[in-house]
Amino acid sequence: MKIGRFTLEQLSEGFFELFKDGTFSKMDPARLNNAAEDPTLGRYSSALGIDPLLISDGTTHIVADAGLGWGLDQKSLYNETSNLITNLEIFGLTPDDISIVILTHLHYDHAAGCTRVDSSFKTTPTFPNARYVVQKKEWEFALKEFQSKSEISGADYRLDELFRLAADERFEFIDGNKTLTDGIDLILTGGHTPGHQIVKITDGIQMAYFLGDLIPTEHHLNHYAMKTLDFSPLEAKKSKTLILREAYREQAQLFFYHSLFNKNGLLAKDRNRNYILKEERR
């Protein structure tokens, strides 16, 4: 879809099953047709999508969140897997064309695609010409968590590869809200992690938000607490309330990172004043 000079496209890596120990596996979407009878779904695992966002004005190409990046590595087991690079090809772009990677936060499922292992088995940035924009608070928190090895399913940091980016000074650490470029704002929300940020895209009239894990799917619109997943449920609730109120008023397009089916849309309210998702504006 278009917002002013920007084209926004979701780069879907497909369907995944997230197990309670934090591991992911690729999932056959057909299993969702029979989810109630599935032996693991819901009990031991949950199904989710992984959908980074491409924001492009034709000259500057930006990726928001980097996905799991399966299949990027040399000798990867997942050669036929959809990842950022295979998705960009669809839009005639190569990794060299990306100049900015925005990271909502550094959890593995959002940041693993930032790097890959090249043919000489060296860790290299997936996007050689990009700066990787992340909140300073997020990096500091990730370092602390990584050292203390506290493990929460689906909310873990695996920094070994990202240290390479840090050593090569590829990160741009920012401190709070920031206008990245005319029409693209980064908003520090905290909540899910202390340094979690979301992306607002606007031409002054139309608005869109890329919500990261503040609101991971359309099913989280009215569920304010993700007690097991959010670092500070209270802060998450406060940020969600504010952003949703704003997005409803603006009739902004919302882009979800983990949805299975309704990956984007506009906000409406049902009879009980709960938020629901309307169809995409064309």
Ligand SMILES: [Zn+2]
């Ligand atoms: Zn997360």
